[in-house]
Amino acid sequence: MIGERIERARQAAGLSLRALAEQVDLSAMAISKYERNEVTPGSDVMLRLAEAMGVRVEYFFRQDTVELQNVEFRKHAALSKAEERQILADVQDRLERWHDLDDIFPPSAEMKFKLPKGLPQQIGDLGDIEAIAIKLRDHWELGHNPIPDLIDTLEENGIRVIVTPYIGKERFDGLSAKVNDMPVIAIGSEWPGDRQRFTLAHELGHLILHGRLSEELNEEKACDRFAGAFLVPGEVVIEALGSKRKWLEPRELLLLKLEYGLSIGGWTYRARDMGVLDKTTHGKFYGFLRKQGWDKQEPGPAYKHEASRLFEKRIYHALAEDWVGESKAAELLGIPLAELHACRNMECSSDIAH
Numbered sequence: 001m002i003g004e005r006i007e008r009a010r011q012a013a014g015l016s017l018r019a020l021a022e023q024v025d026l027s028a029m030a031i032s033k034y035e036r037n038e039v040t041p042g043s044d045v046m047l048r049l050a051e052a053m054g055v056r057v058e059y060f061f062r063q064d065t066v067e068l069q070n071v072e073f074r075k076h077a078a079l080s081k082a083e084e085r086q087i088l089a090d091v092q093d094r095l096e097r098w099h100d101l102d103d104i105f106p107p108s109a110e111m112k113f114k115l116p117k118g119l120p121q122q123i124g125d126l127g128d129i130e131a132i133a134i135k136l137r138d139h140w141e142l143g144h145n146p147i148p149d150l151i152d153t154l155e156e157n158g159i160r161v162i163v164t165p166y167i168g169k170e171r172f173d174g175l176s177a178k179v180n181d182m183p184v185i186a187i188g189s190e191w192p193g194d195r196q197r198f199t200l201a202h203e204l205g206h207l208i209l210h211g212r213l214s215e216e217l218n219e220e221k222a223c224d225r226f227a228g229a230f231l232v233p234g235e236v237v238i239e240a241l242g243s244k245r246k247w248l249e250p251r252e253l254l255l256l257k258l259e260y261g262l263s264i265g266g267w268t269y270r271a272r273d274m275g276v277l278d279k280t281t282h283g284k285f286y287g288f289l290r291k292q293g294w295d296k297q298e299p300g301p302a303y304k305h306e307a308s309r310l311f312e313k314r315i316y317h318a319l320a321e322d323w324v325g326e327s328k329a330a331e332l333l334g335i336p337l338a339e340l341h342a343c344r345n346m347e348c349s350s351d352i353a354h
Helices: 003-011 019-024 027-036 044-055 056-060 083-105 128-140 150-154 192-207 219-231 234-241 250-260 265-272 277-293 310-322 328-335 337-344 349-353
Strands: 069-075 161-162 170-179 184-190
Touching: 003 027, 003 044, 003 056, 003 083, 019 027, 019 044, 019 250, 027 056, 044 056, 056 328, 069 083, 083 170, 083 184, 083 219, 083 328, 128 192, 128 219, 150 192, 150 310, 170 192, 184 192, 184 234, 184 349, 192 219, 219 265, 234 265, 250 265, 265 277, 310 328, 328 337, 337 349
Parallel strands: 161 184
Antiparallel strands: 069 170, 170 184
């Protein structure tokens, strides 16, 4: 078991056998023997391995394992197998920490993912997706207002969200999977907030729409439509922009982006979806954005990063109730014990950085 843990931690750190061996002053053959469980490393080697791979020693002795099922990468062809393994290893580690926390602090029955009642068995038109997005918003009691914390919203409704370091750069667009009957979505931690949100809403679309689309509809395009409609309902688009427009102001869309967390480009597509812009005008406007380079790097301030608060809140709740000790809490949070002490003293380095 320790061997598998060492191998997974090495993959999550993006290290080859040789690179890890050099960092801990051992041979690659020695590391290989540890990973194959032919030899058990001593405590001194464990400490060196943990430091080199950015984990706590307790990680190597974690008993529970989580098996990812139905893994789907949203990726470009250039994403390498090594990068895939790195992403999967990191996601699996974070899910196992969640699993440990669930044993200490079980989720309520309300926090189980359920589809809204009355969804159509077959969807034959992209326009039908608008009503489905509204149905889910109503099911989750979100109204039509901006969703300020999308990760917390998904997690409170039974979808586990993993925010993983920015691996694969532009070659990685997200990941979906399941653990038993719980949906899992992974996004990059350093992506712009609007990209994180669109990916989350797009993957949510797959959960809602899969198996319901007619053969004429492309599922990726349908999920893009769902994502836009879920983040900004159609009536909000018309209220914000008007029913018909001859042109849009980029600054106008930037302000809406900062309010709703949908990119400037995403707002232009919502304007086209709702008939605010006709297809010709939308094409001209998007061409204008491309000419400015704003299709690649949008102007103005970025939308804030999405972050999960539920996991951390539960750990500090468990600490307050003495359900876990500090060592276990630090291991679950993936931080050194000294950093946990600082956080309990309201001096987290992450808070200072912000």
